[in-house]
Amino acid sequence: MDLVVPMKHPRDGKSRLRGAVEPAHHPGLVLALAKDTLAAVVSSAQVRRVLLVAADPDAVKTLSELGVEIVEEPAEKTLNAAFRHGAALLKADDPDTIVGALQADLPALRAGDLTAALAEAAGRRAFVADRQGTGTTLLLAAAGEPLDPRFGPGSARSHAESGAIPLRQALPTLRSDVDTPDDLAHVRALGVGKHTSAYRAELFI
Numbered sequence: 001m002d003l004v005v006p007m008k009h010p011r012d013g014k015s016r017l018r019g020a021v022e023p024a025h026h027p028g029l030v031l032a033l034a035k036d037t038l039a040a041v042v043s044s045a046q047v048r049r050v051l052l053v054a055a056d057p058d059a060v061k062t063l064s065e066l067g068v069e070i071v072e073e074p075a076e077k078t079l080n081a082a083f084r085h086g087a088a089l090l091k092a093d094d095p096d097t098i099v100g101a102l103q104a105d106l107p108a109l110r111a112g113d114l115t116a117a118l119a120e121a122a123g124r125r126a127f128v129a130d131r132q133g134t135g136t137t138l139l140l141a142a143a144g145e146p147l148d149p150r151f152g153p154g155s156a157r158s159h160a161e162s163g164a165i166p167l168r169q170a171l172p173t174l175r176s177d178v179d180t181p182d183d184l185a186h187v188r189a190l191g192v193g194k195h196t197s198a199y200r201a202e203l204f205i
């Protein structure tokens with residue numbers, strides 16, 4: 001399967017996380033969250049391609065070291081347009097591929113949770129809600145079907161209404177996205193990857 005991961009410029013993204021570190025460290029922390037997410041993703045045997053759809057490819061080029069491809073977001077600069085663009089590029093290369101949409105802020109992610117989610121979905125349209133139950137961390141298109149992303153506030157309900165099956169396994173590392181300083185405290189307790197871990201001395205929480 002192939003995954004699309006969107007990213008704003010690290011300076012602009014994760015605004016609700018501001019205050020967790022000195023302002024000068026904010027972009028580095030956002031990149032560290034993404035590095036840990038992507039390192040787990042590329043270590044999964046089931047994931048073939050990872051396409052990062054970036055507001056500014058230059059600002060995130062360090063992520064290509066992890067083996068992900070980086071493209072610029074389309075003219076419509078919204079989250080769902082970025083996901084649709086990435087999915088269209090992946091499907092142009094392989095119309096039968098299963099496309100997934102994943103958030104870049106899952107620094108505790110373990111490949112095992114991703115593998116378990118893919119197994120439960122079994123080729124059906126499915127999603128993983130965040131630990132609060134309102135957002136979405138992963139949306140999987142059905143094999144050969146459009147991604148039809150409906151991310152944004154209340155996206156778990158929107159994805160369910162679109163016919164996506166809510167995956168029921170615990171999947172703690174896949175549900176723990178980082179939007180706020182509280183979320184950061186939660187993932188630190190769960191165990192983050194080495195890039196986010198390197199920021200522990202900088203954290204105010």
Ligand SMILES: Nc1nc2c(ncn2[C@@H]2O[C@H](COP(=O)(O)OP(=O)(O)OP(=O)(O)O)[C@@H](O)[C@H]2O)c(=O)[nH]1
Pocket residue numbers: 006007008009012013014015016017053054055073077078079082103104105179
């Ligand atoms: N390319 C692209 N990525 C986006 C866009 N909007 C959000 N993202 C990315 O999508 C992911 C999920 O978005 P949010 O969790 O809402 O993150 P955010 O907008 O950075 O966070 P806040 O500023 O706190 O709302 C993050 O990795 C964002 O960088 C967009 O318009 N274009």
Ligand SMILES: C=C(OP(=O)(O)O)C(=O)O
Pocket residue numbers: 079103130134135136137150151152153154155156177179
């Ligand atoms: C955009 C979303 O993410 P977040 O909750 O991280 O803002 C979403 O869950 O659809």
